[in-house]
Amino acid sequence: MTGLKIKVCGMRDPKNIDAVCSASPDYIGFIFYPKSKRYVGDNPDESIFSRVPATTIKVGVFVNEDAPKVIEICQKYKLQVAQLHGHESVDYCREIKNAGLTVFKAFSVFDDFDFGQLNAYKEVVDFFLFDTKGKLPGGTGEKFNWGILDQYKLDTPFFLSGGIRPEDCEDLNNLIFEHLFAVDINSGFESEPAVKETDKVSSFILQIRKKQKHTI
Template sequence: MRVKICGITNLTDAMDAIDAGADALGFVFYPKSARYIEPSAAQEIIKKIPPFVQSVGLFVNETAEEVNQIAEISQIDIAQIHFEASENFYKKLKIKALKVVRAQTKEDLELYKNEYRIVDAFVPEYGGEGKRLNIEWFKEIDCSRIILAGGLTANNLEDLKGFNFYSLDVSSGVEVKKGFKDKQKIINFIDKANELS
């Protein structure tokens, strides 16, 4: 099972995540977040990431031009768009984009169903609050292109068996406090995620 560790703010946490087997690291470029990182600081970490580990930047309410500028500074691989944006917005992006569904109902899971997308629980603060989605919503839905986020911890991954999610995205579930990861929690999470494969 692929795993993205989101909300990386320092090199130690980045390397702990990679050593534990993370496939991707997430950097939050939303200034109101406790996990915010300056694009230049993210670049310093990304320069030290080994090959085949992807870097993902999380954006909230930015213009396409702002996303392009931050992506160029930080050198991320993918832009995670955590807000409703127009098709014109996506056409202007110079970087691969990943849409986020902030699900409030089961019907929301069908949004962008032909694309790889992150599905997260809706919270007004744009994520990172550890709120879980109702796993029952995913029954009889093709989850093979869904990256599941929201309230995941090593202790509740057992509930995801059989759903065939493409990947898992975790932030608060592997933290000691907002913006700082717990090495053992990361190890435990990825070990449990691998049991789902």
């Protein structure tokens, strides 16, 4: 694992987006799931997305949305990535990928999680994202047992999500999973839903990147 990337998810407020982007995250996520507390809303203004600098990749997060609608939204708002957080099938992921989008497929992980089910997806997704299993799709604000990732044997890189907080920097920097590509932060850095505490985000990014520079 080298050069751990950072995704800040659940953004919506323009000024907060500007402040977070000043810390230069690698990815920024926008949630298009109406049941989420961080839903961007119906027909959000394009300026929410266009203000993101080109150096930060824009991710749209969807849950069991119709594939053509996902493609339409990503094209409209110039989102490079579709993150799929529902029960999307292999064929569904293929349709999204064939539209020219990068595909993140999220799976909720628990102690008896069967990593074998991922084999069918490895040709149609670019990254997996492992989150904590909850009652509803999306984040729970809680961690899962990261040790279970020792069972992951595919070559597809993955994002680690679920309850990550500012104080987790040291533990994250000490992880040695070969295909860990990025960490996904959200509620652990918020003052309220969709509003990030930018000082915490900036400090976290700085600490992660400082450590990575010393280990590459």
